[in-house]
Amino acid sequence: MTHLPPPAEELRILDAELYQLDARRAQLLARRAWLVSRSQPVRQWGPTPVAPGPDASAPSVQNVLLLLGGALLTLAATAFTLVSWGELGIAGRALVLGGVTVAALAAPLPLLRRGLRSTAETVAGLGLALTVLDAYALYEVALGSLDGTGYAAAASAVLAAAWAAYGRALARWADPGLRLPVPAAVLVAQLCLPLAAVAVDAGAYGVTVALLLTAGLDTVLALRVSASAVRAVAVVGGYGVGGWGVLAAGWLSWTAPGPSAAARAAALLFLAAAIALGAAWRAPGVAVGNAVAAGLLVTAALAGVPHAVLPDAWTVPVHLACGIALLVAVRVDRVPRGVRTGLAWASGAVQAVAVLWALPVVLVASVGPAARLTEVWSGTPGDAREAVTGVLPWPTDAALAPVVLAVVARVVWRAVRAPEWRPRALAASLVLAWAAVLITPATLRLPYLAALLTWSLLTVALLALRRTVPMALALLTSLPLALLALATEPATLGVLAFLTALCASAARRPAPAAATVGYATALACATGASVGWQPPYVALLVLLVPSAAALWAPRVEGPVRVTVEVAGAAAALLALGLAVTDPPVLALVLALTGVIAAATAVRADRRPVGCAAAALFVLAAWVRLAAWEVGTPEAYTLPVTVPALLVGVLRRRRDPGAASWTAYGPGLAATLVPSLLAVWGDAHWLRPLLLGAAALLVTLVGARHRLQAPLLLGGAALLLTVLHELAPYLVQVAGALPRWVPPALAGVLLLALGATYERRIADVRRWREALGKLN
Known part of the structure; x- marks a missing residue:
């Protein structure tokens, strides 16, 4: 009697034997690989031929061949249907097409059972293409009287259902089936509803509904199926068809002639939003993007009816209100995090578009007053809008721009609470609020004085905050305020005085300090023009500003000191420019500027400014002499030589090792060289006599103190002067x-x-x- 072990024991024995067989097989394969590597071909004379390796894998070659074969068969079937169809009778046609189609659709089953999956996919694709030709042939033979669009819609529905059933049947009979039929069915199903809507003449609304319903079905299919190919086709179809539906619904909403049409378009937008929101809720991976789309669609839907009823000025505010309403859902904890994030981004996008819509108004209000530079004191404008629209025109339908900016500023200030974003949100909110106040006078057409008062109070309020961003905004406000005040003389003087005092109160930073000097300079110019002075005399008034800056600079430290000094120097240059047309006044202005520079050079850290002071004094003397029409060069050179020699003496006392060329060379050359040039063109005896005496004195001093520069320069000047005086006699002697x-x-x-x-x-x-x- 044969003893049989229990099933569990027998299974263990079988597993052990199979494991031993696998181990032995692996051992034999390793031995074979080693033997192959050790085997060497018989050496032959000449180079060993190298066999070329394949550059394409076998599966690639197989797929290309199958693809080409299926394409050729499909083209042949198409040509037969379109060209050779009329040569056969009804029975022949039915027999040929039906037999070929049935054969092509039945062939994948045995191929799958034999493991020829790629071949089965190719033949199945041929069969699916043949079914399309069958539908076309049926229409041409028996159903030609029907509407072509309606027949196409019905045929696409039948084909989609048939292909899907065919794919599922193959999967049941030969697991795992084919990958092509079901995705192809999903693809052709995209045509059913849109074609049906066109066939029944449903109009733009009906076609849009069909597109959105198709996208909804694609979304449901993409969320429920597990096959990657089917899901990919459904996703592409959903976004593609849904995108066309959204564009159509948006166009219908924007161009709706009345509230009824706008309500129907809003329903379409709500349908699209529901589809996107459902996808965002069920698919966390794409939740943010779909939620953004849903939020924008809801905004457009909510604003559609008011847009069709209210004036155009309300379009942006209404959309803004609807966009802000999305933030209500952001605070609901039951809403998934990705959906809340997407809705928040959608609301932010709507607010950003609203701000961009209001920016042209801000630009006109801030840049427009520059036109007053060409119309100084031309008279009081009719209102604030007329005052700012000299360069750019006022945008149309912008009556609610201040409201839009103020609302967005409020939302940003309240909504953004994250610690890392909070400082930026506060800055952005402040900028938006500033822009809202800036454009309010012109938007409301307030009186001119009311605009000046509003902008002045805005500047004061911003400077009172004493922070970087508000201070920058205050200076940005002060410039158009000053330009706007140029319309009338009292406004100019009052606003410039106000801005000078206001900026001085906050001049602990470089920017307000520079603004203080700038507005003080402008006030000096305006004051001079107000009393009727000509520009050269106004320059004397402007010099008060660099004088005050020179007194103010030692009392501040760091960058503020440098800023005050640079701004004061710029004011001094302006004074010189104003006085350049009147030489006597220019000489006075140069001298006064030199005094200011000399006073600055008294400070230990500003000693180099003394060179500029000396240069200014010299220039002042030269301009004064030119105004007196003095042509003697010594009158211009001696004012330079005497101070230069005094400076040289002082330097030699402090530094006995300093070279005489450095201490005395520039001063002596400044007079000797121009005088020598004048002597050689002068026929009189006085200048040569004086120059010779001076040169002799310089030479003797240089010899007495053993100084190289005076000795050589004086000697050379003396020799050239003597030669000039003896030249006539030498010429006479040479001629005799x-x-x-x-x-x-x-x-x-x-x-x-x-x-x-x-x-x-x-x-x-x-x-x-x-x-x-x-x-």
Whole structure:
């Protein structure tokens, strides 16, 4: 009697034996691989031929062949249906097409059972294409009297159902079935409802409903199926068809002629929003994007009816209100996090568009007053809008722009609570509120004085906050305020005085300090113009500003000090520009500016400014002399030489090692060189006499104190002056001598020099050493 072990024991024994067989097989395969690697072909003469390797894998070749074969068969069937169809009778046609279609659809089953999946997919694709040709042939033969669009809608529905059933049947009979039929069914199903709507002449609303319903069905299918290919087709179809539906619904809503049409378009938008929101709720991976789309669609739907009823000025505010209403859902904890995030982003997008809509109004209000530069004191404008619309026109339908900006500012201030975003939200809210107040006078057409008062109070309020952003906004407000005040003389003087005092109160930072000097300069110019002074005399009034800046700068520290000094220098340059047309006044302005620079150079940290002060004094003297029509060069050079020599003396006392060329060279050259040039063009005796005496004195002083620069410069000037005075006599002597005398004298001179060459070299060396010992 044979003993049989229990099933569990027998299963264990079988598993053990199979494991041993697998291990032995792996061992044999490893041995075979080693033997193959050790095997060497018989060496032959010449290079060993190398067999070319394949550059395409077998599955790739297989797929290409199957694809080409299926495409060719499909083209052949199409050509047969379209070209050779009329050559057969009814029975022949039915027999050929029906037989080929049945054969193509039945062939994948045995192919799947044999493991030829790719071939089965190709043949199935051919069969599906043949069913489309069958539908076309049926219409041409028997149903040609029917409406083509309606037949196409019905045929696409029948084909979609048939293909889906065919794919499921194959999956039941030969697991796992084919991948092509069901996705193809989903693809052709996209045509059913839109074609049916067109066939029944449903109009734009009906076609839009069909598109959105198709997108909804795609969404449901994408959320419920697990097959990746079917889900991919459903997702693409849902977004594609749904996108067309949303565009159509949005156009119907925007162009609705009345509230009834707008309500129907709003219903379409709500349907699209429900589809997107459902996808966002059920698919966390795409929740944010779908929720953003849903929020925007709800906003458009809610604002559609008011848009059709209210004036155009209410379009943006109504959409803004609907967009802000989305934030209610953001506070509901039961709503998924991704959906809440998407709705918040949608609300932010609506608010951003509303702000962009209001920006042109802000631009006109802030840039428009620049037109007053060409119309100074032209008279009081009719209202605030007329005052700011000199450069840019006022935007149409912008009556509620201040409300839009104020509402967005409030929402941003209240809604953003995250610690990392809170400072930015506060800054953005402040900027939006500032813009709202800035454009309010022109939007409401307030009187001109009311606009000045509003902007002045806005500047005061912003400066009172004493922070970076408000201060920047205050300065941005003060500039158009100053420009706007140029319309009348009292407004100009009052506003400039107000801005000068206001900026001075906050001048602990560089920007307000610079603004203080700038507005004080503008006030000085306006005051001078108000009393009827000409620009050169206004320059004297402007000099009060750099004077005050020079007194103010030592009392502040760091960047503020530098800012005040630079701004004061700019005001001084403006004064020079104003006085340039009147030389006497220009000389006075240069002298006064030099005094200011000299006072600044008294400070230890501003000693280099003394050079600028000296230059200004010199320029003042030159301009004064030019105004007196003085042509003597010494009158221009001596005011430079005397201070330069005094500075040189002081420097040599502080630094005995300083070179005489550095201390005295520039001052002496400033007078000697121009005077020498004047002497050689002067026929009188007084200038050469004075220049020669001065040069002799300079030479003697240089020799007495052993200073190189005075000795050489004075000696050279003396020699050139003497030559100028003796030149006529030398010319006379040269003319009285015979022609052979000059060459003979030159030859004697050359012989003498050649005979005493070494002696002269020694003399030169001694002179060089002697000069070198001089300072």
